[in-house]
Each structure stands twice: as C-alpha cells, then as structure tokens.
Amino acid sequence: RLGSVVAYFTSAKFLLYLGHALSTWGDRMWHFAVSVFLVELYGQSLLLTAVYGLVVAGSVLLLGALIGDWVDKNSRLKVAQTSLIVQNASVILCGIILMIIFMFKTQLLTLYHGWLLTVCYILVITIANIANLASTATAITIQRDWIVVVAGEDRSRLADMNATIRRIDQLTNILAPMAVGQIMTFGSPMIGCGFISGWNLMSMCVEYLLLWKVYQKTPTLALKSAKVEESELKQLNVKKESDMKPAEGVQLIVEKDVSGFEAPQEKEVGCGARIAEPFVTFRDGWVAYYNQPVFLAGMGLAFLYMTVLGFDCITTGYAYTQGLSGSVLSLLMGASAVTGILGTVAFTWLRRKCGLVRTGLISGVAQFACLILCAISVFMPGSPMDLTVSPFADISARLFENEPLPTIASPEPGMVFATGMPNLNGSTTPANSDPEISPEPVPLLSVSLLFAGVIAARVGLWSFDLTVTQLLQENVVESERGIINGVQNSMNYLLDLLHFIMVILAPNPEAFGLLVLISVSFVAMGHIMYFRFAQKSLGKQLFVCCTPDPKEVPDSSPPGNTSTV
Secondary structure, three states: OHHHHHHHHOOHHHHHHHHHHHHHHHHHHHHHHHHHHHHHHOOOOOHHHHHHHHHHHHHHHHHHHHHHHHHHHOOHHHHHHHHHHHHHHHHHHHHHHHHHHHHHHHHHHHHHHHHHHHHHHHHHHHHHHHHHHHHHHHHHHHHHHHHHHHHOOOHHHHHHHHHHHHHHHHHHHHHHHHHHHHHHHHOOHHHHHHHHHHHHHHHHHHHHHHHHHHHHHOHHHHHHHHHHHHHHHHHOOOOOOOOOOHHHHHHHHHHHHHHOOOHHHHHHOOHHHHHHHHHHHHHHHHHHHHOOOOHHHHHHHHHOOOOOOOOOHHHHHHHHHOOOOHHHHHHHHHHHHHHHHHHHHHHHHHHHHHOHHHHHHHHHHHHHHHHHHHHHHOOOOOOOOOOOOOOOHHHHHHHHHOOOOOOOOOOOOOOOOOOOOOOOOOOOOOOOOOOOOOOOOOOOHHHHHHHHHHHHHHHHHHHHHHHHHHHHHHHOOHHHHHHHHHHHHHHHHHHHHHHHHHHHHOOOHHHHHHHHHHHHHHHHHHHHHHHHHHHHHHHHHHHOOOOOOOOOOOOOOOOOOOOOO
8 A cells, every 4th residue: 555655746747736736836926926025115106007908818819829838849957947947037037137126126116217117017027028928838737638648548537637627727817816916915025036946946947857858757748749849740731641741741851951852941931931931820710720629618617717706806895895894705705715615526436427518508507597696686685786887986086186097917717916906986985984974784685695595506617627738638649739728718718808998888786786787698608609519529428428329439439539439
C-alpha cells in the first residue's frame, strides 16, 4: 500500500495537479491584487482598472485564435515552458514596477509634469496584459492538450482529471484572494507586490521542474512534433501519399530544404502576405471553430458568460444596496464554492451513469431550474425593479458629473476580477447612509431567492462546463486543439464584454431585475443550443437514460479522434 501511495505522488497525473495548483494560486492572487493596486494608485478611481479590463478582454478576443495557432504549431514542451516563463516573468516585472511607483509616486508626479508616472501606468497595464495572454496559452496547452495525453485512452480517467482540475480552481478562487488580501491589509500594497513577485519567482522554478517531470513520465507528449511537421508539410504543398507516415513526411521536408527546391517559394512570399498572415489565421480559426461538430456545445457554454448571476462586483454591489453585509456575502461565496465542487462530483457520477452528452443535458436542466428562482425573485417583495425608471438616467448623470462607469472583468463562469463597484446607485457611499433615504429595512425575500438560485445553480453550471470542456477535448483533432480552444476563449470574452456593456447601459438598481431576466434568457438560449447539439449527436436515443451514448467518442477510441462508434 505504501508503494502505491508513493507511486501516486510521483505519477504524471499528480505532478500535473500540483503544477496547476501552483499556477492557479499565483494567477488568482495576481488577478485580485492588480485591480486593487490600480485603484490604490489612481486616487481611488476605477479608471485604470476599467482600462486594464478592456485591454485584457480585447486582447484575448482578438488574439485568442493566434495564441491557439501558436500552441498547435510548436512542440508541447516548448509551448508550456515559454508561456510559463513569459507569464511569471511579466508578473514579477509588473510587481517590481508597482513597488517603485508606490515608493516614489510623489517624485514621479513632479518629473516631466507627471508624464513619467503615466508611462509607468501604461507599462504596468501592458505587461499585465502580456501575463494574461501567456496565462491563456498555458491554460490551453495544459488543460486542453496535456491532460488529454496524460489520461491516454481512458475517458473515465480524463473525466476524473478534468473534475479534479476544476476543484483546484474552485478552492484557489476563494483561498488565494483571501491570503493576499490579508497580507495587503496587515502590511501594505508595496509588501503585497513584493510577496506576489517572490511567489511567482519561486513558483516558476517549481512549475518548470514539474512540467519537465511530467514530460519525461509521459513519452506520448513528445509525439506532437510529428503533427507539427505534418502541418508544415501541408503548408508547403508537398505531394505525398495518403498513407504516408509522419516520419516520411519529416524526411521529405528535410530533403526539400537541403535540395533548395523550396527556396524560390520562400522568396515569393512578399511583405503583404506576411502582414496578412495573422488575419488569415484569425479567419481560419473562426471558420474551423464554426465547422466543428461541437460548435453548438461551445456556443452554449459561451452564452453562459452573458449573465449577472454570479459572485462578481456587479451582483455584490446590488447585494449591498439590498442590505446584505460583507460577512454574509463572504459566507454566500463560500457556499457557492461548495456547490461548485459538488458540481464536479455530480459530473463524474452522471457521466458514468448516463454518458457525456446526456450529462450536459441534465446539468443544463438543473442549472436553468435553479435560475428560475432568480427570475421569480424579481417580482418578490423587496425587489427594487421599476421599469418606469429610465435605465439611461443613471448613465446620463454620470456623464454630466464626469463620474467613472463600472468596469470590465476577466471571464470565467461565475468568477471575475474584484474590480470594486461600490454600489449601483451612482454614489460612492453605502446605500443606507443618505439621511434622506428612509431607514426602513428592505425585505430580504427577493435577494434571498436571488442568491439561493445563484448558489444552487453552481452545481449544474460547473457540471455543464466540464461536459463541454471534455467534448472539446475528445472531438477536436489534436492538430487543431490550440486554435479551437483559443477561439472558444475569444467567444467567452465576447459574451462577457456584452454582459458588462449591458450593465453599463443600465446600472441603477431599479433595472437590475431586468438584467436578471435577460441573463436567464441567455442561459436558456445557451442550453437550447446544447440541446440541438445533443439531438444531432444522439438522434432518437437522446432520451434513453442511464446508458452510454452510442455516438459519443468516449471509451472507444483515443482522445482527439472524431470518428463515431
């Protein structure tokens, strides 16, 4: 038994978990802290945080396909190591710059009429954005590619690994911000910067070693190089037989390069073609995503990002206007983490009993049924919804008073940056602090139903998220995993941007009920798309429960093979 325990703790699977835990912990600390740092630096204004959120969202939206294409065209180890080093080095450099700004802010304000400080702000946002792009590349290569190879041909093992990865995410989402928040509270923002920089330096070294160990323990991770060479062969338009082995294709490339036959073609590639190449890759990535058999499932997941029904700064601000305290909200967030973990457990059990595709259907029904409580809460006592109040009244007042608008945050189902939207009534003071407002307590029935629905829906949400993740892993060919998942990330960011634009257009509490109803509608549309995908995949056997999916790729063919049984 001791030998089996030792074997587990030295296995590639456990080392992958450990590396992901370290990486996610550092990410969550940085994502939480950078927003606080930017607010602290800019005189308690949300301007820098808003700019940072827009830059991050826009970058992933535009570059997601290019990042995925880079992941596909390079060896696994090179991609993982490069993205790891770039991500952590960027965070370390950003932390150092922030420490300098905190130490010498007064002096920087006087130099060159404050332009030097502005340059520092631009540097921080630019480098932090590079760190986020590198983090996106790391997530694609590890969570969408490495994990599939480490799991091998065992689909149940892949499901268990996906669920474990998501549990790690759930725990770090709660614990990492709490840890760095305590350091910043009892220390100072400068100490927080130093701690995060030091953590990332140490974590980078350990993660690099863990990646190398996983790579050594899983020889099949090295086989992607053949895929890379094969894709390069196709790009060079070299003729070959359909049954040619990858090794023969590689040999042919070498022979062509040595003979110089391809040299004239290289010269024919003009400057315009090189400039157009990223745009062609962007177009091809979105076309390939649209042509995937799991396109509707991916779109269904993306539509879940168009929602205010999560523990983000918007819903938290609304809760404050309804009389909930910070301690109550922290307990509710803890409860949401517990139900999220229960969702990962439900996913593995449902998949074994009903198959992967039906697991998504059941999860979607469960999530939507819980969100019905949120829709009902809009019409319950205590709800401030008043459609006679113009949703643009608050934004007009903000524009005339030159007040900042709400900010954008990083998408992940139900989890965003703590950018700090004080409340939704346009003021920077608590809702009950105005002496002109009646001190009568707000009935809690409406807000209680709202958060009951949000918390309960996490079980279905995370089970559905894992379902679509595994569908993408199983049904996307290995040579396209990077670019397809890059486009999926772009879709998620696009819908999340739309959700924040919706809030910016109607930020007053009276309109929040309308936002809830719109959110529930988008969740319903997402699950309708998934239902259509399931209908195409299973046909008449869609409602035959508790049996494996006959047309599902799992358990019968290696991961990445799109053939059906």
